[in-house]
Amino acid sequence: MKLVIATRNAHKLEEIHAIFDFQGLEVLSAFDFPEIPEVVEDADTFEGNAIKKAVEIAKATGCWSLADDSGLEVEALGGAPGVYSARYAGEPCSYEANNEKLLAELADKKDRSARFRTVIALSDPGGSAQTVSGECPGVIIDKQRGDHGFGYDPLFVPDGFSETFAELDPSVKNRISHRANALRKAHSEWAGLLQSL
Numbered sequence: 001m002k003l004v005i006a007t008r009n010a011h012k013l014e015e016i017h018a019i020f021d022f023q024g025l026e027v028l029s030a031f032d033f034p035e036i037p038e039v040v041e042d043a044d045t046f047e048g049n050a051i052k053k054a055v056e057i058a059k060a061t062g063c064w065s066l067a068d069d070s071g072l073e074v075e076a077l078g079g080a081p082g083v084y085s086a087r088y089a090g091e092p093c094s095y096e097a098n099n100e101k102l103l104a105e106l107a108d109k110k111d112r113s114a115r116f117r118t119v120i121a122l123s124d125p126g127g128s129a130q131t132v133s134g135e136c137p138g139v140i141i142d143k144q145r146g147d148h149g150f151g152y153d154p155l156f157v158p159d160g161f162s163e164t165f166a167e168l169d170p171s172v173k174n175r176i177s178h179r180a181n182a183l184r185k186a187h188s189e190w191a192g193l194l195q196s197l
């Protein structure tokens with residue numbers, strides 16, 4: 001049985017591929033279907049975007065499909081940047097500009113609590129979808145630290161640690177991250193289903 005991962009991000013693909021490594025399951029990706037146009041992520045929730053991507057790719061390929069959507073939710077900003085995390089400071093997307101905007105928005109805020117969140121959707125070929133989500137709580141510090149990772153990593157210190165995601169060894173981030181937590185849930189909820197098809 002074929003499972004198409006609705007992404008052209010090689011790093012995400014590797015992470016998902018490693019966890020859905022079952023006998024009898026052929027894992028493909030959007031790279032294998034270059035004729036299918038990029039899905040426009042215009043929903044206003046992570047769930048909405050993840051479902052939209054999984055359903056559109058499932059219907060276009062006739063295969064089961066898995067998609068994810070992630071971002072940063074900051075308590076003092078009412079959950080922003082949320083689904084707009086990638087383009088918080090506008091287009092073209094820039095991690096540096098997003099981080100500067102986040103620091104400016106939080107300049108007078110005492111509450112620095114935040115969380116990264118990931119939603120993963122699984123769609124059958126007919127477009128019927130279900131989701132799981134994972135999160136990683138932490139705080140936003142007032143100056144960027146560290147060189148690993150991407151996005152908001154230099155500003156985010158996960159609960160229980162004193163280093164930012166960009167300072168921690170990537171293997172630590174990959175164990176505790178929102179994406180890792182969501183993938184573990186996806187595996188425990190859907191492994192049986194995917195193996196039985």
Ligand code: IMP
Nearest residue numbers: 068069070071072085086150151152153
């Ligand atoms: P995506 O849905 O995984 O592509 O994530 C959307 C945006 O959320 C990214 O462009 C980043 O700005 C932010 N983001 C998601 N996951 C992470 C992370 O693990 N570290 C830092 N930023 C992240």
